Amino acid sequence: MDYIALVGLALGLLAVLAGQLVEGGSLLTLINGPAFLIVVGGTLGATILQSRLPVFKQSIRSLPTVFTPLDLDDKQILRKVMRWSTVVRKEGFLGLEPIMNREQDPFAKKALSYLVDGIVPASLRDALEMEISLRQESEIESAKVFLAMGGYAPTIGIIGAVMGLIHVMHNLTEPELLGAGIATAFVATIYGVGFANLVFIPIYNKLRSLTAIRCRYREMLMEGVVAIAEGENPRFIESKLKSFQT
Numbered sequence: 001m002d003y004i005a006l007v008g009l010a011l012g013l014l015a016v017l018a019g020q021l022v023e024g025g026s027l028l029t030l031i032n033g034p035a036f037l038i039v040v041g042g043t044l045g046a047t048i049l050q051s052r053l054p055v056f057k058q059s060i061r062s063l064p065t066v067f068t069p070l071d072l073d074d075k076q077i078l079r080k081v082m083r084w085s086t087v088v089r090k091e092g093f094l095g096l097e098p099i100m101n102r103e104q105d106p107f108a109k110k111a112l113s114y115l116v117d118g119i120v121p122a123s124l125r126d127a128l129e130m131e132i133s134l135r136q137e138s139e140i141e142s143a144k145v146f147l148a149m150g151g152y153a154p155t156i157g158i159i160g161a162v163m164g165l166i167h168v169m170h171n172l173t174e175p176e177l178l179g180a181g182i183a184t185a186f187v188a189t190i191y192g193v194g195f196a197n198l199v200f201i202p203i204y205n206k207l208r209s210l211t212a213i214r215c216r217y218r219e220m221l222m223e224g225v226v227a228i229a230e231g232e233n234p235r236f237i238e239s240k241l242k243s244f245q246t
Helices: 003-022 033-050 053-067 072-091 093-102 105-118 121-169 173-231 233-242
Strands: none
Touching: 003 053, 003 173, 033 105, 033 121, 033 173, 053 121, 053 173, 072 093, 072 173, 072 233, 093 105, 105 121, 105 173, 121 173, 173 233
């Protein structure tokens, strides 16, 4: 579990709630079912309308990664590539086949399969670069679903507020209902702005940063695999890959 992400989310929400209490307000005034339904339902509806179904599904599947530590260690990757290089020098490319069958990472597994199949280095680099590019585009596209939510939520919140005010206008003959009605109307605006800036946009930025990290990891693997295919000395490969380490 990525506790820093949970702390950030909790801190943002608690700051808003604490501010409400410090101002002398009640937390119950921030709880409004119709406003929640308008903002969340309207935002989801608009986002689904603009998104392709596979992209939307992928965005939902990627949500847990926001709160899950990214298990990518540069040193571990370096050791993995160096082990592959040693195996190739001793047993040839076919010696990588058992390692390929045990590999869990799909990108690394594909890179190893190219080595085992004897793909020439130039073609190997082209294939892996295309794979990296396509994966990056797919991940960014799914992350943009949350960016879209962050854009729609405040506007939907304003729609909810206006709808609430329209309802208030129907009760002008009952002054005792006006204050509560107006307060309820503006809760929708709070929901829209709050969800956008405390949840949706931060999630998008986190997913985008995770994509950048994974791309750097894949590029590191690609450079190592291409160097192995070119028959480079393991020490040179190690020196080359260390430039990726932060």
